[in-house]
Amino acid sequence: MARVTVKLSRDHLQGLIRSPLQGLTELIWNALDADATEVAADVERGGIETIRSVTITDNGHGMTEEEASRTFGALGESWKRSAAVTREKRRVLHGSNGKGRYAAFGIGRRVSWSSVAQDDTGERKQIVISGSQESLDEFDLPPVVPTSERSGTRVRIEAIHPEAESALDRPSVIHQLATTFALYLESYPAEIRWQGQLVDPKDLQDFREEYDLTEALGDGRRASVVVIEWKKPVRRALYLCDADGMALHDMLPSVQAPGFDFTAYVRWQGFRELGHDILLADLGHEAMAPVIEAARDALRRHFKERIEAKRSEMVRRWKAERSYPYAGEPANEIEASERELFEVVAVSAAKSVEAAETSARKLSLRLIKEALETNPSNLRTVLAEVVDLSEEQLKELAQLLQRTPLTSVIVTARMITDRLAFINGLDALLFDKAPKQQTLERRQLHRILAEETWLFGEEYALTGDDDRLLVVLRKHLELLGEDVELAGTEPLTRMDGTEAVPDLVLSRPMQNRDNRLEHLVVELKRPNVTIRRKELQQIEDYAFAVGKDERFNQPNVHWEFWIIGNKLDDYVTEEATSPDRPPGVVKQTKRYRVIAKTWAEVISDAKHRLKFLSDSLQYRSGRDEGIEYLRRAHEKLLPDALKKDES
Structure with missing residues (x-):
C-alpha cells in the first residue's frame, strides 16, 4: 500500500477544514467539477438521533491512480489548476486547488474516497484513498484494481462530529443546498439529491428577478444581480459569482427586508479574475466595492417595491x-x-x-x-x-x-394625544362631583401623578415617590456628582418635631456654567380640600427644613416647593398674588421659594404647552377620551365613579 504525504504543516491543513454544511457543499462541487450529472448525499443512522456516516456519490469521470497521487500528494496540484472548464461537458469549474477534500473533515474524523475512472487504455479501474483528521498530512493509496462498475466517486465520512450531526439533521439543509446551487442548476443539467429528495431550486422559489448593473458601474463591463425569494427560511447571503453564475464567495447582503427569505447572486467576471482576492470582498476591496454596492442598491429598490406590493395584496385579503x-x-x-x-x-x-x-x-x-x-x-x-x-x-x-420616520412620528403623536387625554381625564377626576368626593390623596391621586410627572413641566424627572425626606436629600447629594455624605442619620424634622414626608419629589439638574441644580417638591391635596393657612404652613415647613440644613448650603442648589389643590382661600390667594413676587410665589429666599397653585392653573399650563402640537396634529380630546385614557392607564387607581361599568 502506498502512502502520500502532503508537504504542508498540519496547522495549515487544519485551517482548511470548513463547517459541516460547507463541507457537504464543497464535496458536491467536487462532484459537479468531475462532470457528474447525478449527485446523491445520504446519511446512515446508527439510532434515532445518531448519524453513523455520510456518503456523497456521483457519476462523474472519477480519478485515475496518477490523478489521485498528484491530487492528494500536494495542494495546488489538482488537474483543475490548469483548466477553466470540465473535461467532457465544458462546464465552468468551481475549484482549482484541491482544497475541497479537506472540507470533508468538517463532517467527520475518517474519510475514504472510492473512485472509478477510465485509464488511457480504456479500462475502468478503482482506487480507494483514505485519511483521518488525526493525520491530515497523510493519505493511504492502495493499488488500483480493475472493475466493471460505472465511473464516479463515492466519499464516505465516518466518526461524525457532534456539531455535524446537529447541522446536517435539520430540514433547512435542502434549502441551503438549493440557494447555493440555484444559478448553477439553471445553467447546467444536473440532479442533486439530499437523503433521496431532489434539490429543486425552482420548486422552492417564491419570486425571482434579475437587474442589470452594467450602466451603474459605468465601465462597460457586464454585471447583474439575481434576487431569489424563497418559500422557506434560508440563510441570507449575497453570492459573488462569475459571469456563468458560478458562486465563488458569499457575504452578508446588508440590506433590510423584513418578512422576506432571500439570496442574491452578483454576476461579474471580475470576481473570477481576482482569484484569491475575492476573500477580501467583506473588507471593501476597491476593485469589488462598486459592483457590490450597485447590487445592494438594486436590492434596496427591489424590496421597497416588493414590500409595497405585498402590503397592498395582504391588506386587501385581510379586509376581505x-x-x-x-x-x-x-x-x-x-x-x-x-x-x-x-x-x-x-x-x-x-x-x-x-x-x-x-x-x-x-x-x-x-x-x-x-x-x-x-x-x-x-x-x-x-x-x-x-x-x-x-x-x-x-x-x-x-x-x-x-x-422608519413613521415610528418616531407615531410614538410622539401617541404621547401627545395621551397627554391631552390625561388632562381631560384629570379634569374629570378633580372637578366632577362624584369622582371629586371619592378621590383619595395618597391611594389614588398621588399614585396616578407619580406616573404622569410631565404635568408639572417637561424638564422634571421623578427621583422620589413618597420617600422620607432624608432619602430624598441623599438622592439630591448623589445628583450633585460630588463625594459628599450626609452628616448623621437622624431624620429631618419640621419645626414641630414631626418627621417630614413629602408626597412627590421631582428634580431638574440644570446644566450651565454654574452647574445649577434645581429640585421641585410637590405637596398634593385631595380635590375637596381648600388650601388654607394651615396647608400653606405645611409646605413652608418643608422649605424651612431644607433651607436651614447646612448639608444643602451650596450656592448652586435651588428648591421649589409647590402646594396644589382645587381652591385657595382668600389668605393664600392674597399671598400668591403679592405685587412684589412672581404669580403664585408666597415665599422666596436665596435657596428656595414656596408656590401655591390650583389644579386649574396646573392643567391650564399643561394645555398651553401642548397647544401648538395638538393644533398641528388637528387632534381634539374631550371628557370621554380622557376617562377612557384613565381607565386604560390607571384603572386600578380610579374611584368607583370613573371605573368601567361591567354590566
Whole structure:
C-alpha cells in the first residue's frame, strides 16, 4: 500500500477544514467539477438521533491512480489548476486547488474516497484513498484494481462530529443546498439529491428577478444581480459569482427586508479574475466595492417595491376576510400613520401570520395593532410569543423601525394625544362631583401623578415617590456628582418635631456654567380640600427644613416647593398674588421659594404647552377620551365613579 504525504504543516491543513454544511457543499462541487450529472448525499443512522456516516456519490469521470497521487500528494496540484472548464461537458469549474477534500473533515474524523475512472487504455479501474483528521498530512493509496462498475466517486465520512450531526439533521439543509446551487442548476443539467429528495431550486422559489448593473458601474463591463425569494427560511447571503453564475464567495447582503427569505447572486467576471482576492470582498476591496454596492442598491429598490406590493395584496385579503383590525377610513393624519406603520410590521410577520387559521390571524393582527397604539415597546413580546418570529427576524424588524420616520412620528403623536387625554381625564377626576368626593390623596391621586410627572413641566424627572425626606436629600447629594455624605442619620424634622414626608419629589439638574441644580417638591391635596393657612404652613415647613440644613448650603442648589389643590382661600390667594413676587410665589429666599397653585392653573399650563402640537396634529380630546385614557392607564387607581361599568 502506498502512502502520500502532503508537504504542508498540519496547522495549515487544519485551517482548511470548513463547517459541516460547507463541507457537504464543497464535496458536491467536487462532484459537479468531475462532470457528474447525478449527485446523491445520504446519511446512515446508527439510532434515532445518531448519524453513523455520510456518503456523497456521483457519476462523474472519477480519478485515475496518477490523478489521485498528484491530487492528494500536494495542494495546488489538482488537474483543475490548469483548466477553466470540465473535461467532457465544458462546464465552468468551481475549484482549482484541491482544497475541497479537506472540507470533508468538517463532517467527520475518517474519510475514504472510492473512485472509478477510465485509464488511457480504456479500462475502468478503482482506487480507494483514505485519511483521518488525526493525520491530515497523510493519505493511504492502495493499488488500483480493475472493475466493471460505472465511473464516479463515492466519499464516505465516518466518526461524525457532534456539531455535524446537529447541522446536517435539520430540514433547512435542502434549502441551503438549493440557494447555493440555484444559478448553477439553471445553467447546467444536473440532479442533486439530499437523503433521496431532489434539490429543486425552482420548486422552492417564491419570486425571482434579475437587474442589470452594467450602466451603474459605468465601465462597460457586464454585471447583474439575481434576487431569489424563497418559500422557506434560508440563510441570507449575497453570492459573488462569475459571469456563468458560478458562486465563488458569499457575504452578508446588508440590506433590510423584513418578512422576506432571500439570496442574491452578483454576476461579474471580475470576481473570477481576482482569484484569491475575492476573500477580501467583506473588507471593501476597491476593485469589488462598486459592483457590490450597485447590487445592494438594486436590492434596496427591489424590496421597497416588493414590500409595497405585498402590503397592498395582504391588506386587501385581510379586509376581505375581516381580519384587518381597522374599520373605515383614517379619521386624521395620526390614524393614517398608525395604519401605515401597522402594515409595515404586519407584512414583516406575514409568513407566520398567513400560516395561521383565520381566527388566529385575526387575533395576531389585533395584538400587533394594540401594541403599536398603547406601548410600542411591547411589540417585540407580541411578535416573539404570539406571531413566533425568530430572534434574527425580530432584530431586523427593530432596526427597520428605528430607521422608519413613521415610528418616531407615531410614538410622539401617541404621547401627545395621551397627554391631552390625561388632562381631560384629570379634569374629570378633580372637578366632577362624584369622582371629586371619592378621590383619595395618597391611594389614588398621588399614585396616578407619580406616573404622569410631565404635568408639572417637561424638564422634571421623578427621583422620589413618597420617600422620607432624608432619602430624598441623599438622592439630591448623589445628583450633585460630588463625594459628599450626609452628616448623621437622624431624620429631618419640621419645626414641630414631626418627621417630614413629602408626597412627590421631582428634580431638574440644570446644566450651565454654574452647574445649577434645581429640585421641585410637590405637596398634593385631595380635590375637596381648600388650601388654607394651615396647608400653606405645611409646605413652608418643608422649605424651612431644607433651607436651614447646612448639608444643602451650596450656592448652586435651588428648591421649589409647590402646594396644589382645587381652591385657595382668600389668605393664600392674597399671598400668591403679592405685587412684589412672581404669580403664585408666597415665599422666596436665596435657596428656595414656596408656590401655591390650583389644579386649574396646573392643567391650564399643561394645555398651553401642548397647544401648538395638538393644533398641528388637528387632534381634539374631550371628557370621554380622557376617562377612557384613565381607565386604560390607571384603572386600578380610579374611584368607583370613573371605573368601567361591567354590566
